[in-house]
Amino acid sequence: MSYLVFARKWRPQTFSDVIAQEHVTKTLCNAIESERIGHAYLFTGPRGVGKTTTARILAKALNCESGPTSDPCMECEACVRIAAGGHLDVLEIDGASNRGIDEIRDLREKARYAAAEGGYKIYIIDEVHMLTREAFNALLKILEEPPDKVIFIFATTEPRKVPATILSRCQRFDFRRIPSSVMGKYISDEAGKEGITIDSDALSLVCRASGGSMRDALSIMDQLVSFTGKQIAGESVSKLLGLVEADLLADISAAVLHSKGASALDLVEDALVRGYSIEELIDALVGFLRNLLLAASGAEKGITDLSDSEIVLIQQTVAGVSDVHVLNVLRLVGGASDQIRTGASPRISLEAALMTASKLGIAFGFENLPSVVEKVAVTAVKAGEIAETKVISPVAQIVEDDSDGKTGIEVGAVGVPDVSMTNIPPSVVSDLEEEEKVVKEIGSSEKEKENSYVRKVSGLFDMIPENR
């Protein structure tokens, strides 16, 4: 038996097999059942998400011997021949290599003749945006007076390059990227039928590397099976795709977030010795920091695509770190990535970025903020810029004072009763040792308060620039 790539072997054959495009398949099924069949369809969307596959299923639905039907039989000669790509009346044309006016004129001549096998004559034009202007004009003439029982299905990744005159004569369907969860389930089900096992780390890496394109995911699967056989683990996917391991990214991120710049540089050295390029490292690091930011800020949806072990790793790395701190590090490292990619000394740029980012923790990290904000607060109170400052809790808060509309700040220490700060000697308030002890006593249950505190304090710095 000849070898078939997964993208062909696992290709959906009916509307109900098509995944993640229900908004398209449902509408098409309804149109067929109510006999409202258009002359021209435009399928748009990223590559590898099912446009051509759906076009072939639509062709089967229209030309099936028991059709038109939303549920083609898959057994009659028409169904079998369309599935095999050998039906005389279903013509697939690649718009990229048949883009000239002569090809479209030829098509126009042939479209006049009735279907050889009595059903619909269906033209599937892939990458239709590649046609020349003259070719589009010739095509427009056919669409203006479409011959009976001739249907055009255009597929494109770039609908903006299709002239408005063509667009206005088509029923448009927008295909979407396939979500990782849906893609992962499909791949693991189909792989299971072939006796291939793929662990959750590997599955999540394949889905992410595909960027939502099933064709790309299945092509990676082909390579993996050739590379490792029928047992696929996360490690083999990382090796095949040259992905930087998540553990290494977590270690570098943790070093930067906890102000250990030297350790971060040692880890970079290790990574380069292991064969990763600077570009691979910076791309992976920015992606990892983004996940840390999502986790720190509680935006859980963005990381649900990751495998369970990766989510645990991310949560461990970001534990006790505020979202603002992660954001600042991400902005700095991400901002340096262009320079790292195009500059003359990418390694130096990377090291400088990591070193600078590791200093952010010292300058603006949560550890020092209570004492910093108090100094700011005391100065601000003295200058009459804020109304009143109170000591009530370990968390500083900016509060609106109803009486005069001025903004106040509440700062505090554990165990200190609710007292107006104006009654406390500044020496007590600015006792850094006491503050550090207080900060250490803040448990993880205070995480949310901590985050809102840091956000508010960041805003405060903007209010009082001379104290930065």
Ligand SMILES: [Zn+2]
């Ligand atoms: Zn059939």
